[in-house]
Amino acid sequence: xxxxxxxxxxxxxxxxxxxxxxxxxxxxxxxxxxxxxxxxxxxxxxxxxxxxxxxxxxxxxxxxxxxxxxxxxxxxxxxxxxxxxxxxxxxxxxxxxxxxxxxxxxxxxxxxxxxxxxxxxxxxxxxxxxxxxxxxxxxxxxxxxxxxxxxxxxxxxxxxxxxxxxxxxxxxxxxxxxxxxxxxxxxxxxxxxxxxxxxxxxxxxxxxxxxxxxxxxxxxxxxxxxxxxxxxxxxxxxxxxxxxxxxxxxxxxxxxxxxxxxxxxxxxxxxx
Amino acid sequence: xxxxxxxxxxxxxxxxxxxxxxxxxxxxxxxxxxxxxxxxxxxxxxxxxxxxxxxxxxxxxxxxxxxxxxxxxxxxxxxxxxxxxxxxxxxxxxxxxxxxxxxxxxxxxxxxxxxxxxxxxxxxxxxxxxxxxxxxxxxxxxxxxxxxxxxxxxxxxxxxxxxxxxxxxxxxxxxxxxxxxxxxxxxxxxxxxxxxxxxxxxxxxxxxxxxxxxxxxxxxxxxxxxxxxxxxxxxxxxxxxxxxxxxxxxxxxxxxxxxxxxxxxxxxxxxxxxxxxxxxxxxxxxxxxxxxxxxxxxxxxxxxxxxxxxxxxxxxxxxxxxxxxxxxxxxxxxxxxxxxxxxxxxxxx
Numbered sequence: 032x033x034x035x036x037x038x039x040x041x042x043x044x045x046x047x048x049x050x051x052x053x054x055x056x057x058x059x060x061x062x063x064x065x066x067x068x069x070x071x072x073x074x075x076x077x078x079x080x081x082x083x084x085x086x087x088x089x090x091x092x093x094x095x096x097x098x099x100x101x102x103x104x105x106x107x108x109x110x111x112x113x114x115x116x117x118x119x120x121x122x123x124x125x126x127x128x129x130x131x132x133x134x135x136x137x138x139x140x141x142x143x144x145x146x147x148x149x150x151x152x153x154x155x156x157x158x159x160x161x162x163x164x165x166x167x168x169x170x171x172x173x174x175x176x177x178x179x180x181x182x183x184x185x186x187x188x189x190x191x192x193x194x195x196x197x198x199x200x201x202x203x204x205x206x207x208x209x210x211x212x213x214x215x216x217x218x219x220x221x222x223x224x225x226x227x228x229x230x231x232x233x234x235x236x237x238x239x240x241x242x243x244x245x246x247x248x249x250x251x252x253x254x255x256x257x258x259x260x261x262x263x264x265x266x267x268x269x270x271x272x273x274x275x276x277x278x279x280x281x282x283x284x285x286x287x288x289x290x291x292x293x294x295x296x297x298x299x300x301x302x303x
Numbered sequence: 304x305x306x307x308x309x310x311x312x313x314x315x316x317x318x319x320x321x322x323x324x325x326x327x328x329x330x331x332x333x334x335x336x337x338x339x340x341x342x343x344x345x346x347x348x349x350x351x352x353x354x355x356x357x358x359x360x361x362x363x364x365x366x367x368x369x370x371x372x373x374x375x376x377x378x379x380x381x382x383x384x385x386x387x388x389x390x391x392x393x394x395x396x397x398x399x400x401x402x403x404x405x406x407x408x409x410x411x412x413x414x415x416x417x418x419x420x421x422x423x424x425x426x427x428x429x430x431x432x433x434x435x436x437x438x439x440x441x442x443x444x445x446x447x448x449x450x451x452x453x454x455x456x457x458x459x460x461x462x463x464x465x466x467x468x469x470x471x472x473x474x475x476x477x478x479x480x481x482x483x484x485x486x487x488x489x490x491x492x493x494x495x496x497x498x499x500x501x502x503x504x505x506x507x508x509x510x511x512x513x514x515x516x517x518x519x520x521x522x523x524x525x526x527x528x529x530x531x532x533x534x535x536x537x538x539x540x541x542x543x544x545x546x547x548x549x550x551x552x553x554x555x556x557x558x559x560x561x562x563x564x565x566x567x568x569x570x571x572x573x574x575x576x577x578x579x580x581x582x583x584x585x586x587x588x589x590x591x592x593x594x595x596x597x598x599x600x601x602x603x604x605x606x607x608x609x610x611x612x613x614x615x616x617x618x619x620x621x622x623x624x625x626x627x628x629x630x631x632x633x634x635x636x637x638x639x640x641x642x643x644x645x646x647x648x649x650x651x652x
Contacts, residue, residue: 082512123514135509137501139569147495148502152514154495158523164490172494211513 034095035060035219035251036127037111041080041090050076051087051275058219061245063252065266067259067286069295073275074255075132078221081253082129083119091115096125096218124152126218126250130208130225138197142188142207145196146179149214175214182210185247186240202233209240217250226258234258238265263287271295319486325572326482329353333471343470348586350474350542353481354535356578359562360488360571361531366560367568368492369524370504371421372429376559378436379409379529381443381551383536385450388458388546398461398541405537406530413529414522421521436556443548455547458540473542480538484531485571491527492569500524554603558582561606565613567622576621581606 037057043050050073058064066074079085081092095111104124106112114122128149136145153175156168183189186206191199196207205225212220222241226234238261241252256262262269263283271278271286273295279286286292314320332349335341358380365371383405391401420431443450450456460468468476491497499520502510507517540546558581566577585602589595598604617623 084508084511118516119511120514120516123512129512131509131512135506135512137498137505139505140498140501144498144501148498148510148513148515151495151499151502156495158496161494161496162487162490164494168494215514 033060034058034093035062036081036095036253037091037093038077038081039091039093041077041087041092043076043080043085043087049275051080054090054272054275054277056270056277056280058251058253059268061249061251062267063241063245063254063265065254065256065262065269065283066272067256067262067269067292068272068278071274072272074272075223076275077272078129078223078253078255081114081221082122082127083114083117087115094125094127094219096127100125100218123215126215127221128212128215128217128219129221130205130212130223132223132227134201134204134208136196136204136207138195140196141193142183142196142199142203143176143179143192145207146182146210146214147175149182149211150175150178152215179210179214182213183207185213185243186210201228205229205237206240209244213244213248217248219251219253220244221253221255223255224257225254226256226261234261237261241265318489322482322485322489325485326478329478329481330475333474337471345587346470346474347542348583350477351539352578352583353477353575354538354542355559355562355582356575357481357484357535357538358532359559359566359574359578360484361528361535362559363563363566363568363570363574364488364491364500364524364531365528366563367570368497368500368504369521371521371524372425372560373432373525373528374429374553374556374560375416375432375436375439376528376532377551377553377555378439379413379532380536380539380555381546381548382409382412382439383533384540384546384551385443385456385536386533387537387540388456389449391461392458398463401461402534402537405533407533409533409536410526410530413532414526417522417525421518421525433553433556436551436553440548440551443551450546450548453548455545456540458544458546460544461541468541470542473538477538477542480534481575484534485575487527488571496520496523558602558606561610563620565606565609565620567620567625568618570620570622573620573622573625580609580621 034057039055041051041054054077066077068074076085080087092114093111094114098110101107101109101112104112112125114125114127137148154171156165156171161168180189180192183192186209188203188206188210191203196204199207205228209225225241226237229237241254242265244250245252254262254266266283268281269283269286270280271289271292278295279289279292281289332341332346336343336346358376362373362376365373386408387401387405390396390404391398416432416435420428420435423431444453460470460473462468463472492500499510499515502513502515503517503520511517562577562581563574564577565580566575567573585605589601589605595601613620619626
């Protein structure tokens, strides 16, 4: 099995604080990979370093989006690219999409329009042809509208397509954000605490949805999550970190048995 | 069965048809004026209202859709006016070249300014654009070869296709320009471009994660807004046949902000209504009232109060009031249905 993402020796510090310290792990093809750790362990920082919102002080983020995508982006002949230094808005072109902890949607737009944002980079029509609504631009718009509807129906919220996104309940917004990632035909989806704010049955549904997305799109999923039930249920492998340092890596069972993880993380619960 | 009703229905739904109908109605105004039903001064006021609606449309694209503020509107509008006068009268290149110059040159300068100033946000962007506008204003006062300085630049009605235009013809040109601007704005905001602007306003971080090159789209919005301002400036000149530097001051820029806020952020018709309320209502109504009408600076007080009222109580502006009114009407007509649909949505979730 080849790796879609390989993080090597990632380090970043903010002032005197070492948020990430020589962290390495890799995510395999079609794998659901969990990243866990106590609060402040640096999970979100890892995300931000991968998606280039932060520029790491040291280390590399190797991403293998497939030969075709690399070719299109002008990296001929290589099978992986170091994302470090890429502009944030170019990252999605490689098929690396993320969701946000606090669900970032555009409240004033319809659910469908929100999903269409996910296809932003695929639009070929020039600004001018869009401003004049030339046939090419209109055809393209219709084509992606169809695709967005499919993404919505995959997450079973297509009946809400024309509703205003801002008026939707939290669960729908979360699904909407997932549908949006599908527009990019992802190779790797990064989910930042997808279960936060969901009730138990919704969390169970979420686990199914994550697996369905993986199976249908053949992509990998990198998951940061506090809900241990979800993580243990859905992840193939889990990486535990603490204070920005690598702690353990393994299957859910191995992680549950790991003494270091218990000390750093699960052990805390016993003290409560 | 038959195609006729569906075609008609599709036409009626097409917003572009709406804009054209709106324009056709506006074109009746000069006819009313020439038949004596409308005073010439009223026609002038309405003409300026439409010109301000064009500028305000540009600012709505910035403020409403992209979440960017500009206090430099007046400067770019003035630049358009002086360019139109310079090209038409001093260079003698005629109407179309004048309009082209008033469109292109402010846009280019706007983009250059944008490259520098769009790296800062909110209040700093307001200060940066205000500075540019003040620099332009000083230039208008000093560059006498270009503007005739404070004495004012005098111009004349343009010649179109070999025919000398008059006030009514310039009014029609303004209407055509406004309808085109409304169509263009509609196209921009209903598609990938508009979604990118929306995304940027909602969250720059999320927009970037979705692949939106934030600087590029900020520049785009800024360029279109300056282009509208340049166009409006040229129309202003052709309509008034003169331009004075004192016109292009901060108060004008603030009034344009008021038009957008009062009319309704992200509303095309709302912007036109906003321009009417902020510019035409003081001219046509307030100034004719006894006692109050004599207060100097009345329009400023009026738009200031309206901005505060709109921001505090009607953040959607007049467009929001319109939506509420329509909703009430619909509920009165079919009381059960809206409740039903709401319940449906919750249930499905």
